[in-house]
Amino acid sequence: MLALFSAxxxxxGLLSSLVLWLLSGLAAPLPPVLRYGVAVAIAVLAVxxxxxxxxxxxxxxxxxxPQDVLQRDLLRGSLxxxxxxxxxxxxxxxxxxxxxxAVALLLVAPGWAGAALAGIGFGTGRAATPLMRIASPAGxxxxxxxxxxxxxxxxGASAAVAxxxxxxxxxx
Numbered sequence: 001m002l003a004l005f006s007a008x009x010x011x012x013g014l015l016s017s018l019v020l021w022l023l024s025g026l027a028a029p030l031p032p033v034l035r036y037g038v039a040v041a042i043a044v045l046a047v048x049x050x051x052x053x054x055x056x057x058x059x060x061x062x063x064x065x066p067q068d069v070l071q072r073d074l075l076r077g078s079l080x081x082x083x084x085x086x087x088x089x090x091x092x093x094x095x096x097x098x099x100x101x102a103v104a105l106l107l108v109a110p111g112w113a114g115a116a117l118a119g120i121g122f123g124t125g126r127a128a129t130p131l132m133r134i135a136s137p138a139g140x141x142x143x144x145x146x147x148x149x150x151x152x153x154x155x156g157a158s159a160a161v162a163x164x165x166x167x168x169x170x171x172x
Contacts, residue, residue: 004075005082006131010123012086017119020102024109035107036169042103043162046096050154058099062092086123094150097157098122104165 027035048054069084070077084090088098101122105115129146136142 001078004078006127008079008082009086009127012083013123014119016087017115020105021115027107039104039107040165043100043165046100046158049096050158095154100161
C-alpha cells in the first residue's frame with residue numbers, strides 16, 4: 001500500500017512537470033534573458049516568502065485529498081491518493097519552492113528529460129516525509145524534530161532552486 005502511494009506521488013509529479021514543459025513552448029518566443037530573469041526573480045521571491053520577509057497567498061487548493069478515496073478500494077485508492085498529492089494541484093503545498101520550479105519549467109524549458117527529473121524529484125520529495133516517518137522508531141519525537149526544522153527545510157529548498165536558476169542564467 002505504501003509502495004503504491006509513493007509510486008502515485010512520483011507519477012503525479014511526473015505528469016505535472018511534463019504538462020508544464022509542454023506549455024513552455026508558449027514562452028519560447030520570449031528572449032532568454034527575460035525568461036531566465038523572471039524565473040530567477042520568482043525563485044528569489046520564493047526564498048523571501050518562505051523566510052517570512054514577504055507575505056502573499058499561493059494559488060493552491062488548501063485542502064487535502066478526501067479520505068474516501070482510500071475507503072473505496074485500498075490498493076487503487078492508495079495509488080490515486082498518492083497521484084493526486086503528487087500532482088501538487090489538488091492539495092496544500094507548504095513550500096514556495098515547487099512554485100518556483102513550475103515557473104522555471106514554463107519559462108526555461110529544460111527539455112522533456114529535465115522536466116521529467118523535476119517532476120520525479122517533486123514526487124520523491126513528497127514521498128520522503130511519510131516514508132521517513134514510518135521508518136522512524138519514535139513517531140512523536142520525529143514529528144517534533146520535523147516541526148522544529150520545517151522552516152529551515154522550506155527556505156533551503158527555495159534557496160537551492162534560486163541558486164540553480166541563477167547558475168543556469170549565468171550560462172555555465
